[in-house]
Amino acid sequence: MARVTVYDVAEKAGVSTATVSFAFRHPDKVKDDTKAKVLRVAEELGYVPSGNARSLAKGRTGTLGMYAFDMLLERPQGSNLEDDWPDVSPRSIDEPLDGDEPNVLVYPLYVDEVLRGFELECWKSGKGILMGAASERDDHRSVTDIAGRVDGLALMPSGYNDALPLSMLAKTIPLVMVGVGDEKLPAAYLQCDNASGMRQIVDHLVEVHHINDMAFVGGVNGGACARGTDADDVVSRYDAFKKYLEERGLDSKGALLDDSFATSDEYMVGLCEAIGSGRLPQALVCGTDQTAFGVIRLLEEAGVRVPDDVIVTGFDGILAGRLMEPQLTTVRQPMEDMGREAARMLLSRNGEPWEKAERRVLPVRLIVRGSCGCNQKI
Template identity: 45%
Template sequence: MPKRPTVYDVAQAAGVSIATVSFAFRQPERVRASTRETVLAAARALNYVPSANARGLADGRTGALGLYSFDMFLEAVETGGARPVSEDPGPFFGADASERAFADDADAEDFRVFPLYVDEVQRGFELECARRGRALLIGRGTATDRAGIIDIASRVDGLAVFPGARSAELIAQVSRRLPVVAFAMPFGQGELHHVQVDNAGGTEALTEHLVTVHGITDIAFVGAPEMPDYAERFTGMCRALTRLGLPAPDAVLDPTALVDDNPFAVIRTLAASGRLPRALVCASDQHALDLIEVLRSLGVDVPGQVAVTGFDGVVAGRLSDPPLTTVRQPMEAMGRLAVDILMESLAKRGAAALDRTLPVRMVVRRSCGCPSA
């Protein structure tokens, strides 16, 4: 086998230092475009590929960033709260045992478990890692799966995390070992960096729209407030109602979680007795999209009888019937910002934890009673 080219070979071929070669791959913004192209051309000619392991031995860094999600669906399966995707939903006609393992069972799955919001933030994180020449490791698990996040943390220089309902202590533990950015968690004590959005402001604007534009005064909240961002959204709705001189509820109307054995039980009961509120502000788009389907199955017209709003701004909301009125988070920007914070933390060890709250935008469509834009 021919000798594998090294960074020294590339440096000699390009007529630059080994530090310049390293910067050309790891921190391209620090190298002039013409010099970087010379280095890359030499690397291509030599079939040189940088080694993350070698870099780690040299400076204790891997050159990779990580993205970890505490998956609510996995937690529900772990506790018996949802049907595992692998559970047999019925016969597959014309498929043998090996083919069944690869059969498309999407129709039998609960779309509420698909991490639509996570996917869009992840895309921004991926794009920014690619722009900066950073490798990316992605993992997911439950709050009780300590080994999963520890394994990812041991392989990367910095980590971004989508928290779960019981993950705060584990995330704090990891943050003592390397820079960590948490999405959708309130800023507090400790070493965590935070990227979040104006949750309360978003639902406050939605609620004001329902009251002032549509004249609706009977408004309730749907979704379990176990996640901090959901709780903030409930607070925003209540704040708007109080400011507009209307009674604010003490608790959410229907505490359905994204993964629930008996979703929207309260809504079903109220629909059966004809006592549904005139508008339902949902904790997320995934709640809202599923709720619209449930209401349709109960013979309730949206928005004719009940207006429904969401929060997140996922693409599925544009395609639903009716299209979903929602609050759009800048999800790609959140992912890119997390990479920025991690890179800054690596460059300035010991810097104070950062808290970044991004603005949101109300998007009005037909589910609240407005004509589609």
């Protein structure tokens, strides 16, 4: 089948080739109705803009792509914490470190470990890698540019993904959606076993620490989409948390203590109100490790001791949780393996898109440390 060109799209849409190009590369310069028409026609025809690679023989580039909105963090998440977080590791938050030490609150994180696995698998397979990230919500240019240069594309979770022409891309190249739960596209969906991880946390709190009053902290009502990270995973974890509370006969009506997100102007207000009114539960189960770091910080500033006064747990298993004091009890995702698996799934398609959605779920394990009252160090 002949490759669809910009001329084909322009002819069917009744616009100039320049308008087609602008619809992808400078969408802010095209009227909304014209842009929508061009994108609709492009999707129908299976057109993807390309700088060079897809014009090569057989349309193969020998390269895989990784795309995200937030591949890097400059400072710890939490708008009301960023100004006073020192640039040191959590092990000695109040003591400066000598030299140019990395801040493990911003690196390495979930995305960094996934990317490492993706790069390692590409290297092992002799494939190149392209990285891309959007600079704004409707950044069609960045995603279509990278898609036109690779044989497959892995996308990290983002609330902004829905604003991109992914349904069009899914018809042209294989896509792997990492950490995304909603199977909207003919693509591969790769997640960790959030339900199993949450069951392990609840079981441990109930059976080992005899906790019967616990609550969840994390953005589950669309808030995480504002930053573009964790949304599906956090919602899945919260749903599982409620389910397992109910299975054990525990009250789930007040299961969500704070659903704010990192860039919200009211970040952790719910937690602050609970601290101020003396309504803290026995344990706070956080949707991510990064959320748990902010929770522990606020509790300590309020004179609430972890774990003596309240237990705190996380989810993800990033390095910072092992270096802080107390060390964070968490569920470890196989993040490097997720990156490797994403690359392997793309390689298996040899540039051919999926015909229907395919899901793979990787196992997780509970890591018990000091923030729950256990002294075990792993």
